């Protein structure tokens with residue numbers, strides 16, 4: 038990963054590209070790279086869909102190596118959904134391929150004149166940028182099929198569907214999985230709209246002729262990877278729960294806790310939870326000849342994903358994840374897995390964030406456009422988005438816009454981005470992260486990693502309620518660091534509980550780059566990323582007032598526990614004081 | 616319990632059918648206990664789940680929707696609903712774990728022991744098995760037989776397809792062999808509150 042590929046789509050006479058040395062960007066990867074480039078090169082007050090915004094695509098520090106789980110790819114820009122900085126990451130094959138092709142980042146800048154659509158092909162010998170208007174308004178599945186026909190099946194692709202072309206704020210960027218299907222998405226924050234604004238429909242990667250990236254110390258690297266994999270396999274979450282049931286194993290638990298937002302965050306218990314749970318999903322998949330355990334990219338040992346077949350036993354979509362099952366299920370009052378799977382397929386094809394779309398549809402249901410539980414109406418809503426009808430364009434711009442258009446007060450958003458599948462009144466600590474994250478409401482911003490090992494920002498007494506802000510801060514710092522490695526965040530569970538697995542992760546980085554990083558350095562990396570992102574947002578006009586949940590979360594008691602969000606503003610404001 | 620109202624249903628099934636029956640345990644089944652006893656006593660002494668298994672495998676427990684940290688200090692009452700689960704992913708999964716480092720995140724919903732209400736009264740409890748617990752403890756519980764609300768069981772059985780029934784080698788309703796069409800239509804228990812349901816692989 039010794040180069041940056043800079044593509045100017047606004048150049049006179051058509052797009053140009055150049056290969057640049059890393060320069061000041063050396064040593065960065067994933068979120069660290071995207072946020073650094075966006076901070077340095079994108080004016081915070083620019084229009085997200087304008088010429089001065091840039092789309093940055095960066096594999097992680099360990100992507101393209103033989104380290105397990107290292108295939109995440111980060112996509113960054115100024116978000117059209119939040120108007121702040123955005124990093125959204127995805128699984129699939131492109132992270133590994135881009136890294137093996139030697140690119141630490143692709144930067145797409147400028148704005149093309151006219152309405153042509155571009156296809157960018159990158160292989161070991163060349164970069165080719167061609168106009169391909171035959172791709173116009175094609176869904177991601179058709180785009181990938183066309184690319185497969187043209188370039189063979191050894192490729193991977195990064196593409197947008199019609200939602201990205203229409204520059205909708207809920208538009209995602211699709212990455213292909215091992216079977217060359219566009220099922221993995223950088224979903225959050227409207228990165229697809231930014232790619233659409235650059236006129237780029239698809240990036241085709243072909244790493245034929247390139248091999249794995251080689252570590253500075255191969256022996257140590259191999260040893261560290263062995264310990265790392267062992268740790269993942271022996272942990273009950275990464276070795277059992279996730280491979281067996283996928284992330285949707287959470288449905289029963291979160292529903293049981295009363296924190297499972299139902300019918301647009303009206304209550305925390307969904308009567309149809311057991312019908313859409315991971316346990317039921319796996320049983321159905323197995324019965325139909327699908328797969329309950331499957332990786333989204335080569336080298337994944339956890340394999341939290343799966344294959345969802347329709348009633349006839351034909352592939353419909355990948356196993357819908359917990360967030361999708363919640364967003365299109367409980368949050369819309371829908372208890373039918375086939376309907377949810379169809380919505381997932383349509384989201385993937387049109388290129389839409391499933392969380393944002395589930396939240397937008399639930400708001401539309403609250404507005405009276407359909408009844409909660411009406412699966413057919415939900416499917417039709419997504420189809421409207423795909424066609425770009427006036428209603429579709431409202432929904433495709435997310436929950437906040439939908440609420441505004443239909444006069445609904447209860448829009449579950451922070452900084453314009455819809456909340457994920459955990460109600461912050463029942464699980465307040467996650468509310469702290471929703472409120473203060475640089476990304477808008479986002480559960481992955483403060484995920485799970487060994488804060489007890491890292492002791493970021495000093496010791497925290499986790500049993501004290503006041504400790505929630507400190508814990509959320511630590512989690513956000515640690516997550517920012519993990520997001521830079523290219524490692525799937527699901528490693529966090531094993532790393533959380535097993536110090537030797539965490540050490541193995543650091544050893545992997547050290548052996549690969551010939552470094553002597555310690556846990557403190559990892560902390561410092563996470564802090565510096567958050568600081569950059571925070572500064573970008575401040576310069577873009579964000580203040581402490583944006584670090585709040587919507588008013589109704591403070592005033593409306595949430596059944597069954599009948600709790601409100603009561604973390605004080607002064608406490609939230611302490612999050613960035615370290 | 617009024618035994619005169621009790622229906623029994625026993626299935627003798629092929630292995631793959633058992634896997635399809637296990638998800639019914641997510642909704643819960645009925646057990647009897649003693650009001651005022653601890654959750655630990657209920658699970659270990661009464662339900663015979665080994666303390667090692669509880670310590671190592673059941674890392675997430677809810678009583679009436681409240682995450683539990685200490686099973687010795689958790690008290691059962693009539694109508695309690697208990698859910699047992701393995702370790703869960705995600706930050707929130709970690710938050711819900713017993714004795715979680717992140718327990719403060721869910722402080723306002725965590726189970727807290729109220730004033731002691733010692734009692735010897737027999738009480739009815741709903742017990743749910745999720746994920747690995749469902750898979751690991753479910754087959755034995757089903758083999759011994761457990762009580763279900765008739766509405767939950769009929770709801771489950773009437774939603775099964777033909778291939779499910781073809782994997783049933785023997786169906787005994789109140790100890791007498793019957794064809795699956797009767798069960799499939801759910802016409803067998805509606806008048807009863809509870810059904811004693813057992814499943815074995817044969």
Ligand code: SF4
Nearest residue numbers: 332333337339341525
């Ligand atoms: S654990 Fe899941 S999301 Fe992570 S790399 Fe594997 S399949 Fe992809």
